[in-house]
Amino acid sequence: MARMKFICDTERCIECNSCATACKNEHEVPWGVNRRRVVTVNDGVIGQEKTISVACMHCSDAPCMAVCPVDCFYRTDEGVVLHNKDTCIGCGYCSYACPFGAPQFPSNGTFGLRGKMDKCTFCAGGPEENGSKAEFEKYGRNRLAEGKLPLCAEMCSTKALLGGDGDAIADIFRSRVMRRGKGSEVWGWGTAYGKSPNPNATAPAAATAAPASFTEGKK
Amino acid sequence: MQLTRKGHSGQRTPSRFSSSLSDTLSRALPTMDRRTFLKRSGIGVGAGIAASQLSLIKRANASAAAGDGKGKIEVKRTVCTHCSVGCAVDAVVENGVWVRQEPVFDSPINLGAHCAKGAALREHGHGEYRLKYPMKLVNGKYQRISWDVALKEVSEKLLALRKESGPDSVFFVGSSKHNNEQSQMLRKFVSFFGTNNCDHQARICHSTTVAGVANTWGYGAMTNSYNDMQNAKAALYIGSNAAEAHPVSMLHMLHAKENGTKMIVCDPRFTRTAAKADQYIRFRSGSDVALLFGIAYHIFKNGWEDKKYINDRVYGMDKVREEVMKWTPEKVEEVSGVPEAEVFKAAETMAKNRPSTIVWCMGQTQHTIGNAMVRASCIVQLILGNVGVSGGGTNIFRGHDNVQGATDVGPNPDSLPGYYGLATGAWKHWSTVWGVDYEWVKKQFASQAMMEKSGTTVSRWVDAVLEKNEYIDQDSNVKGVVFWGHAPNSQTRGLDMKKALDKLDLLVVIDPYPSATAAMAAMQVDGQELNPNRAVYLLPAATQFETSGSVTASNRSLQWREKVIEPLFESRTDHMIMYQLAEKLGFGKELVAKIKLVPGKGGMMEPEPESMLEEINRGTWTIGYTGQSPARLKAHMRNMHMFDVKTLKCKGGKDPVTGYDMTGDYFGLPWPCYGTAAIKHPGSPNLYDTSKHVMDGGGNFRANFGVEKDGVNLLAEDGSHSLGAEITTGYPEFDHILLKKLGWWDDLTEAEKKAAEGKNWKTDLSGGIQRVAMKHGCHPFGNAKARAVVWNFPDPVPLHREPLYGTRPDLVAKYPTHDDKKAFWRLPTLYKSVQQKNVENKLYEKFPIILTSGRLVEYEGGGEETRSNPWLAELQQENFVEINPKAASDRGIRNGEYVIVSTPTGARLKVRALVTPRVGPDTAFIPFHFSGWWQGKDMKDAYPEGAMPVVRGEAVNTATTYGYDSVTMMQETKTTICNIERFAA
Amino acid sequence: QEAAKPAAQPIPAAAPAPAVESVDIMKQNQAERSRDQPGNNAPVWRAVKEGQQHYSSLPAPEAGVLIQAKEQFPGQARATSAGEAWRQYRNGPLTSYGGWLLILAVLGIAAVYLLRGQIKLNAPRTGRLIERFTSLERVTHWTMALSFLALALTGLTMLFGKHVLMPLFGHTLFGWLAYACKNVHNFVGPLFTASVIVFFVMFVRDNLPGKGDLDWLKKLGGARGHASAGRFNAGEKIWFWGGVTVLGLIVSGSGFVLDKIVPNLEYTRALMQYANVIHLVAAVLVFAMSLAHIYIGTIGMEGAYDAMRTGYVDDAWAKEHHDLWYEQIEKGEIPRVRTAEGAKVIQPAKAV
């Protein structure tokens, strides 16, 4: 069974915000809720600037899931971390726990009034029936059920953002790394999946040459 | 691999019934094969993935599964309206409502990719903040009126102005957002009104490029394509921030980089584009000629120039070389601030990694010497022999989605469609094409002289209103302005513009989002005189998603947009409005003499876009807009998957609907696509490319400037010609005489002969001359040399001249600007007097920071459309000034606080400080997309009700200063001066 | 051609052996690193992991933070992303030790009750009453007590509910319950705080340390012989100061932060994590203490509950448990009756 993951290729990401906007469009996400956002590290510093698009990474051992007082998270067969808005009490704990700042709330939280948590669904909807109106209204479109991939990745201007089966996108990424000979770190994977990407995949030279450098922040 | 099943492995335990239901459902849903997966992951680019795709029908089913399954679902293919890249979009429409937007992976241009603006297109289908019905300004407030009243009053006022002050008293600001059909019709409309006072965005965008480049080698367009940049081994971006302004072009460039292409970015700011470069060169705004000639200096010095190419295909390089060799490394550093080593490195990279390409955009064009800067870029490419080569060329990234098309066939003050100019012959040509009598057209004008005199430009309409009557080169001042798809905050000198707006007798704004102009007209400025008789009307136009038509992308490819939805609210299509206004103005019949009318909104008749395109096809021989028939374009749109991503060439295949065989066609038939559609010219992917046969899109430089100059041959040298040409040396452009001389006249059919007699390749309406020339492998426009020296320009060899407003009086002494001009595009235009005065007044002490401006990826142009789109507006909520940490700390300014940016015009902009090393300490940058604040105040109350954009802010152009290009009247927006201080509440 | 090279040796970072990586390399910025080891982005990733705010055009707080900064709560073996550290802490020690503490507290009290039974009055009631708490004092106490209980039960439902209640009620029902609990908790919190403040003002004077307190403690509140006490004994004072005042205010303060109602604060996730940890620790402690208090106030001691229910105590009770206070009343230093209402109740009694 495919394991869904994201890779944001920082050698390609240009802070165009297409991913963030595509998500808003596809799921009618309201103002103030940002399932995906784009961050630039070392903004404007010559030779040091890198841009990264970030959303829920659908972690293997998801902290959000662990702290939720009402256990509204669940994981699909594809490893997508989804949640049930019907049970969510809007306590905000998932957002405190999430390393990536993925969980979002429609309101500011005064007196704990945050509304139901919303976050990236990997375009896989929620517990309602696939493609139903109820599912759309609560969670947005269910593209996976339609045989499509996350729209943010599909619309990424430079194809920096890859979303899909972890092994497959790691292969794609690796082939780019091999061609350009740099930018081999897969951002966020260490934090989200607790290990370097795709250690078992038999990849050409690259993987065996330096598997360790496939993880972020090596030194 | 099956990627679609919904999992139940969570703690959630659905009831048995619902779980079995969803099991069945998930089995019924489509799965994704590996190929589709890879494509959807975006690996199509050059990675050898076969281009198969879900068919449209399957796609519709997929979306049907997503909807509630009841509605009628259609998929309409359209093209993003926010920039010249031309990204295709599939709009899913359910019961007439635009419900979803899907990427078009098949598009060879964007492979499904978008930037933020493209990803937010569907908002156009809602248009919450649009003008919903016609309105009129009454006592400072906008009031709703009916279309009938609006059309009646507007036409009456126009006729009155025409009668009292002559047709030249009205200025029409057209639009690069109109499709080709509307653009061409607007030029016709203005002509029939009797004036050349019309213009559009290109003036303040790439006019210097068009003039400079066309005068160098023939056509003023991007020579290659975004796709072709994959073939470049090196790319020099100078004055282009493609990552924000043409984001999807970066898809091709970054892919190329992965294959070893070296990327150099020269920009005063360290932009998002620069962040991706192998070499970044920071230099002083306005010093492009120095930098480019500095690069050329090293090329010459090391003997890296392409000597044979220069000999065979370039005129005047020796003169240029003399000027270039004056740009020693010390001088280059003095003027541009770039040390020798960096310049050398760039020169070496460009020379040793050929084919290398150069990319420029607004950083070069928007200067008083823009025409010189762009020619300096051309010269570098000519020296390297890079023009006319795949992977080389001058990749001039155009602006608006259809600025290329609107420039080609739209409302230009100095030309009829197709760059025919305004001479009698041109008028006769177009009168025939339009099916009207030349004499009748002439009578519409004040005189034949005015008919053949270039009009005022959009950059200067303000002065045409305000200038003393005796100084202007037409009878009356401009008293009426029609803004037909253009924002006010995109023109410089906002303070003056407000004065002009208040002085007008008539202001008509025809726009889906006319609110920036509306608010600026309605707001009150203390102590400013207001014309008590002024009339202001707002007419809601439909967007390009509410009509169909063709649009020309930067690479000259034409794409056909299908109509996505019906015009929203009370809006009407631009061509319907043109037709209805023309009827009231008395030339309705003439406007559509050769055009089919079809029922449009509410059953009212409107010109049919296909028929309008056919009129363009019939008339635009000069630049080859003749082969792109609606049928061919539609076939391309339906079969995008058949075109190669790198070459744009159709690998072979027939359109299943019409049976049309597209084999060999280039996607969108990039112009020139010569001859009639029947002869199937494939379009020209790269201009002037001699390695291809002309019938395979090959070419050579154009013979547009005679055959010799002062005894020097201007035609190509022996052996230099496009592949397979029967004439193996240079030759002039084709006309009936040349055909006869060559003995090719009899290749024409009898009918063609009749039409071609006395005509040339541009005016022969049968297309016979073009057909025969190409049959013999020759280029209809001749085969000549490119001109490194453009003798008809003020600076034949590009010279560096300091901007009018600068911080370097020392350099003004060495590189002064031009002398003042008296009647230039109908207006006196100042250079030296302004520059001298500024130096005398020591403005550089009061305003010590260079102010430049440009783009943010989220917004477009004046920004009214995009700032009304909440998905985009959320991403940039306030205007700001980029200021270097050092400059900020000198002034006690902290990141995020309000500052006042003041300029010599007296403007005081209140914006947030973005303290960032993106700019150096001597430079500041403000994005230009904002409006709605005026000198620190929110103009909320001045907006028509319900049509205020979500985000408003201070417009940088309120503060920009005087200064215009010496050839095209381009406004100077990229280099002026300012001071920045903390805002004290 | 330079660019073709990497295919063979794709990942430059692998080339230099780790031995060269000295402290200096840790100090390199990205530009320097790119120069020395092209393609090595480690400095950027380090910056990312340090959890700084980077640039994001979104004005949302922390929009620019990619990964939360590292954190190591007391007792944790290593630092992890703050969210993860907090999760480990809350779901680990705080939940389990907290849970055990409460279970032990209940067991302890049960044991005391079983072994010791109710503390009976030794002397028979005299029938003479003293007005110990005015109705205002009682209203305040009960407001505080009931809001506390509401908070404790709702709060603990949020903490332990999914382990204890969800298996019983099922997901949906528990979801509703938790939702109600959360909202009750969020709005009752400030009421509790207000009552604590009023209560504090009312009773602080009688809770100042006084003579006898040490003695009372030494005698374990009477377990080892009679322990004298003033109006409030040392145990109550500890409850007053330690439980209600200090822990109550800690719980309140952190609660206000969790409620996001403290003005001019930047509500970062780190702040919320700290607030939660503080809130939880204090809440569990104060709840454990309150169990003891409630026990003594109800079944633990004969006559105590009357004081809080009616406001009056019998002379016998006063003499037995608060002898110093009783002496003062007898001496007339403290009035036996403090309110008109009290006078009505006590007069007839006197007449009897």
Ligand SMILES: Nc1nc2c(c(=O)[nH]1)N[C@H]1C(S)=C(S)[C@@H](COP(=O)(O)OP(=O)(O)OC[C@H]3O[C@@H](n4cnc5c(=O)[nH]c(N)nc54)[C@H](O)[C@@H]3O)O[C@H]1N2
């Ligand atoms: N997001 C977005 N995209 C757009 C548009 C938009 O409004 N928004 N508009 C479209 C249009 S109409 C156009 S014309 C294009 C424009 O596209 P670009 O020209 O790429 O965009 P700009 O930001 O105007 O300017 C480019 C760069 O020029 C630099 N510059 C400033 N002064 C100088 C100078 O003296 N010399 C040089 N060499 N560079 C200088 C600026 O720092 C800036 O980074 O974008 C198109 N695409």
Ligand SMILES: Nc1nc2c(c(=O)[nH]1)N[C@H]1C(S)=C(S)[C@@H](COP(=O)(O)OP(=O)(O)OC[C@H]3O[C@@H](n4cnc5c(=O)[nH]c(N)nc54)[C@H](O)[C@@H]3O)O[C@H]1N2
């Ligand atoms: N300071 C500074 N100034 C600049 C620039 C800069 O870099 N710095 N750049 C310059 C450049 S390159 C350009 S191109 C200009 C751009 O400036 P403008 O072209 O003036 O800006 P837009 O907002 O794109 O204007 C297009 C208008 O057309 C309307 N519109 C959209 N579709 C349609 C349609 O189908 N029909 C009709 N009738 N209207 C439609 C939109 O609502 C909008 O009001 O700004 C120039 N000004």
Ligand code: HEM
């Ligand atoms: C149902 C539960 C409760 C009962 C039956 C109860 C009972 C009592 C009684 C009988 C007294 C008086 C003791 C005396 O006369 O000396 C008292 C005092 C007090 N109670 Fe409670 N109580 C309860 C809950 C609480 C709670 C939840 C709190 C705190 C949050 C609290 C705080 C106090 C305080 C501070 C005093 C006074 C002690 C002093 O000032 O030193 N009580 N309670």
Ligand code: HEM
């Ligand atoms: C005094 C007794 C109190 C107790 C025993 C108590 C207990 C708790 C507990 C156990 C939690 C759950 C923590 C977790 O699951 O990690 C919690 C959460 C919380 N408490 Fe309290 N609390 C008390 C008082 C207060 C007060 C006075 C306030 C506010 C002024 C307050 C505001 C909150 C808030 C805002 C939360 C977060 C819950 C949410 O928003 O969903 N609490 N409390």
Ligand code: SF4
């Ligand atoms: S990224 Fe955050 S929200 Fe997503 S699974 Fe991981 S912890 Fe949960």
Ligand code: SF4
């Ligand atoms: S906000 Fe909702 S999803 Fe997040 S932890 Fe609380 S209940 Fe769970």
Ligand code: SF4
């Ligand atoms: S995967 Fe879907 S839901 Fe998640 S960020 Fe992308 S578009 Fe939004």
Ligand code: SF4
């Ligand atoms: S769409 Fe792609 S390039 Fe643009 S910001 Fe998102 S990840 Fe980066």
Ligand code: SF4
């Ligand atoms: S604005 Fe340009 S790059 Fe962006 S989606 Fe539209 S056409 Fe493509």
Ligand SMILES: [Mo]
């Ligand atoms: Mo432009």
